[in-house]
Each structure stands twice: as structure tokens, then as C-alpha cells.
Amino acid sequence: MNDSESRAEYKIGEVTALLEISADTLRYYEKIGLLPPVHRSVSGIRCYLPKDISRLRFIQRAKTMNFSLDEISRLMKMREDPQRARLDVRQLTQAKLVEIERHLQDLTTLRNELTLLVNLCHSANDGCPILDDIQEKGGRLNNLKK
Amino acid sequence: MKVQLELFTANICSHCAEAKNIMMQVVEELGEDHFELIFVDVVESLDHAVEMGVLLTPALAVNGKLSWSPLPGRGRILQSLKKELEP
Numbered sequence: 001m002n003d004s005e006s007r008a009e010y011k012i013g014e015v016t017a018l019l020e021i022s023a024d025t026l027r028y029y030e031k032i033g034l035l036p037p038v039h040r041s042v043s044g045i046r047c048y049l050p051k052d053i054s055r056l057r058f059i060q061r062a063k064t065m066n067f068s069l070d071e072i073s074r075l076m077k078m079r080e081d082p083q084r085a086r087l088d089v090r091q092l093t094q095a096k097l098v099e100i101e102r103h104l105q106d107l108t109t110l111r112n113e114l115t116l117l118v119n120l121c122h123s124a125n126d127g128c129p130i131l132d133d134i135q136e137k138g139g140r141l142n143n144l145k146k
Numbered sequence: 147m148k149v150q151l152e153l154f155t156a157n158i159c160s161h162c163a164e165a166k167n168i169m170m171q172v173v174e175e176l177g178e179d180h181f182e183l184i185f186v187d188v189v190e191s192l193d194h195a196v197e198m199g200v201l202l203t204p205a206l207a208v209n210g211k212l213s214w215s216p217l218p219g220r221g222r223i224l225q226s227l228k229k230e231l232e233p
Contacts, residue, residue, distance in 0.1 A: 113196050117192075
């Protein structure tokens with residue numbers, strides 16, 4: 001965590017910059033209860049705490065896995081209080097864990113495929129024939145489509 | 147039962163042609179009847195290569211298990227394959 005992330009409070013503009021998330025989205029998450037009511041300053045300005053930033057990062061990660069906001073909301077309950085989470089929430093968490101494991105395996109395979117291809121390019125004496133070949137094939141396919 | 151050798155290569159790999167020659171020589175020296183030597187083009191069979199754990203070429207799998215990636219020198223291969231033939 002760098003200095004800007006170890007601070008105690010963040011204004012909404014700082015959170016949008018830090019997490020690349022719109023202010024409207026932040027307010028929406030709060031409105032639907034995905035984020036607990038955000039602490040306000042005396043003048044009524046939203047002040048996001050580190051735990052809010054942590055929750056938002058969790059939401060973002062879950063969204064990249066295409067989890068719905070409803071699913072994320074239930075997972076948040078598990079995150080907040082795992083011992084008291086209801087059975088259906090625990091089951092959902094378990095199911096999502098399996099989904100993530102599968103996704104990780106796919107990513108690992110993709111990483112290994114790309115590693116092999118990059119290594120092949122490095123071992124070639126003249127440029128990267130694989131990429132040239134792919135581009136040539138792509139060009140031929142495009143010509144056929146025309 | 148024959149020892150299955152899969153040599154993973156690619157047309158563009160600068161050491162792969164040499165590796166093919168070495169493997170053919172080694173198999174000839176140890177007895178062709180004892181080995182099944184298969185050449186696998188990693189670009190053509192990318193899924194299989196990755197499944198086997200090949201990240202570099204040339205690579206060699208012995209009886210379905212990746213043994214070297216990349217391949218070592220002739221002497222080490224010869225020594226190792228001799229052990230495969232031991233009862």
C-alpha cells in the first residue's frame with residue numbers, strides 16, 4: 001500500500017481517481033446497500049474510509065469475474081461476518097470459489113500458451129514468424145471475406 | 147514395451163533441427179526397437195504441448211511425462227534413456 005492509500009479518509013473525487021470508478025457508481029452502490037452508509041463530514045461531504053476502499057476493491061474484483069451485484073451483495077455479507085452468514089450465502093461463496101478456481105486454471109493455461117509462443121519468438125533468428133504467420137492468415141481471411 | 151519419446155519442436159526454433167538429429171542418433175544407438183520416437187510440432191499441437199508443460203523448445207517427454215524443457219546435451223540424454231531400458 002502506498003502513501004495515498006494509507007490515508008484515513010478519502011473524498012469522492014479521490015476515490016474515483018484511485019479506483020477508476022465513477023462518482024455516480026459510488027453513490028449507486030451506497031443507495032442499493034452494496035456499500036454501507038458512507039461517513040459524512042460536518043459539512044455533509046462523503047468521507048470514504050479505508051474499509052470502504054477495501055469493500056470497493058472487492059466489488060471491482062468480483063465484477064471482473066462477472067458476478068452480479070446481487071451476488072456481490074451476498075458475498076459481502078460473508079465477507080463482513082463469515083461466522084454468521086446464512087447457509088445460502090455460504091453455498092454461494094463455495095460455488096463462486098469453484099468458479100474462480102476454474103477461471104484461474106483457464107488463465108494459467110492461457111499464460112503457458114502465450115509463454116511458449118513468446119519463447120518460440122525469442123528463439124527464432126529472424127523476427128517472430130508465428131506472429132507474421134497469424135497476420136498473413138488474418139489478411140488472407142479478410143481478403144476472402146471481401 | 148517400447149519407451150515412448152515425444153520431442154517437442156517448432157520450425158522456427160533454432161536448435162530444434164539439431165535436437166531431432168540427436169534424438170534419432172541416440173535412438174539408433176540404443177536400439178530402435180526399444181523406442182517409439184514421435185516429433186510434435188508445438189505450433190500445430192499447442193494444446194497438447196501446453197498440457198504437457200512445454201514452455202521452451204526443444205523439449206522431450208518420456209512415457210508421457212515431460213523430462214526436459216529445453217533439451218540437454220546428447221550425453222545426458224543417452225545416459226538417462228539407458229536407465230529407462232534397465233529392467
